[in-house]
Amino acid sequence: MPDLLWMIGLALANEQAMLPVGISYGFIEGFYRRQWKPIVWFLLLLVTSVVMGEVLKSIFKVPLIFDHKRYGFPSGHTQFATVFYGWIYSQLSLAAPRYLRIIYAALTMSILAYAVTAIVHYGYHTWFDIAGGFVSGGIILFLGTRLTLYKPKTL
Secondary structure, X not given: OHHHHHHHHHHOOOHHHHHHHHHHHHHHHHHHHOOOHHHHHHHHHHHHHHHHHHHHHHHHOOEOOOOOOOEOOOOHHHXXXXXXXXXXXXXXXXXXXXXXXXXXXXXXXXXXXXXXXXXXXXXXXXXXXXXXXXXXXXXXXXXXXXXXXXXXXXX
């Protein structure tokens, strides 16, 4: 049972597992709010995160722990998860009252902590790689949320 819990945590940071969830979330939000611009930005940010992760890995060339032919800094899983969950948090908290923003922030940070701990638990990355993924993902998220200038209509 504990191994299953770690696998769930790993799936929460996996691009292949979370991209369909992100697309589904985008369609639900798009139909609900009748606005597609933020969804297009969300998907562009996710693609940008994956591409920038590969670019940064080719620049730094720090090998993975278990496979010295591939690069591991910054952690692409952490970077993707930071952008993915951070964007959802930013969109949910735009029109939310303060107490809900605090709950959303705590939930987002808990999911990220769980996911990156699973990545380290399985030995895919070190904490140094994880920190690099947080920083690069945070920069991408910050720039992406500032560039969109999207504010949802209040209901």
